[in-house]
Amino acid sequence: MDFLKAFITGGIICAIGQVLIDKTKLTSARILVLFVVSGCILGALGIYGKIYDFGGAGASVPLSGFGYLLSKGVFTETEQNGILGIFTGGLKACAGGVTQAILFSLIAGIIFEPKIKK
Amino acid sequence: MLKKEGRSTAVFENVEVLSASAFGGKKEGDGPLGKYMDFIAEDAMFGEKSWEKAETHFFTKASRLAIEKAGLKADDIDYVFGGDLLNQCGASAYGMREIDVPFFGVYGACSTFGEAVSLAAMTIEGGFAKNTLCTASSHFCAAEKQFRFPLELGTQRPPSSTWTVTGAGSCVLANGNGKPKIRRITTGRVVDMGVKDAANMGAAMAPAAAQAIYSHFSDTGLDTDYYDIIATGDLGEVGRELLRRLLFEKGIKIDSSLTDCGIEMFDKSSQDTHSGGSGCACSAVAFCAYFYKLLCDKSIKRMLLVPTGALMNTTASQQGESIPSVAHAVAFEAR
């Protein structure tokens, strides 16, 4: 059942992205920014938390989930450390993901050669 | 007494196309014009270490072969007119290190071949050269890396997008009377109709093509059926239809003889190239591989080649500018 909920939630979020790609002239970079910012705002408003409770990975795997993570992180830090937590909360929360992405990009960049598209 | 008709058309008596060579990549080789090309490079890197070096290699090899096919040596060539799609025309600049001939680097985006041939023809007719070489190249991977996105990025291309042709086309023009001649050129003006979508180049360039074609016919007074084929450079399916309508509004009706090098280059149904081919090599390869042969064996008697170029750059586009374009018409006639 959890799997179905994750499938549907993730699928809907991606379908929204597809509508943006086809109906607007937004490039993928701008769409990713939109998803992160939306996820962060919706997370701060408590809305994304509910989506996460329902959809699990269907809400956390899309990039809006990354934004949600940033909002949770900054809330935790400001609650624990005061206002200065706004400077550490976001990066602390996404530190793992970003570091992994950097490391894998470096490794892949070293190992792989550019290839022509078919 | 200027050797001109009207404002933009120059007329020649003594310019012939002595030889032509065309190199293409794998996708181009698999397309309808593949069998006419001199060489297909199966490996997109063409044995080099980067896409940019590969494009340079295409440029040099096509140039050398055209000279060889003309029965000449590099020393016999008075001037080279060459250009490509890389930043600061890298392929021609670095390629010309290996060809020891006086060089004019030209840039007209995808209209570069038309521009090179126009200037070369004028140089011959003006008595300044006996033999000139014209080369234009482009490379799909280098163009994507420079203008759009890394190849490995999982993006979707909209239906109006075009596929940059990988390869180079080169021809030797000479002062002579045996081979297909260049009878006229009409030089286009930069036109900007406000199109901002870089994934719809055909729409951006159609107005420039319309301007050049209209100027050609109004300067010369010729009828559209004077030409067996009128081929634009890379307007693609979308651009060609827009061109037809723009010309119709100006009183010029062209039906079956209107084609486009980008449409001829790839097979839409099997090669997933959406609106068609584009890039400097599109018109250069289509002409040098295919149309030139048709002129040589007299399958067609007269053709108007109209390479079209979108003159945008990433900085201007990011600053919100639209895409200005230019087109250069070259009229070839069989003997």
Next chain:
Amino acid sequence: MQATKKEQEQYLKKVDKLTPNSPLAKNCVWAFVSGGIICTIGEALFKLFSAMGFSQDNQALLVNLILIGSSALLTGLGLYSSLGKRCGAGTIVPITGFANSMVSPSIEFKKEGFVLGLGAKMFSVAGPVIVYGLLTSIIVGTIHYFFM
């Protein structure tokens, strides 16, 4: 020759009419299914690591590791772009798409060296995501603090 605003507007209307649209319904179905599958794989991984006794935080790290690592591998093999052609947002929106957007310029620009090529260009698409994501978090964090 710069056309007048009116001429441009008329032309752009023509362009709009003649430019074919992407097949929206088909693309949305593909995006829905492919995005759904990636998220379901994520869900399965979460359950697996939970059963293995990892803490919540570590589960997230491990799931990310696998998703980002797989994306990097598929990108390097040239397969991610073929997937993306078909699946569209289904492969762009999940974190695998974010990883792909860092791995692909990394591979493409290594020809220009490790510092100015691979190192700098890695963030050409992902940079804005981090910049504006963090900016938003700073803003919401500030608001949250004053409302606490």
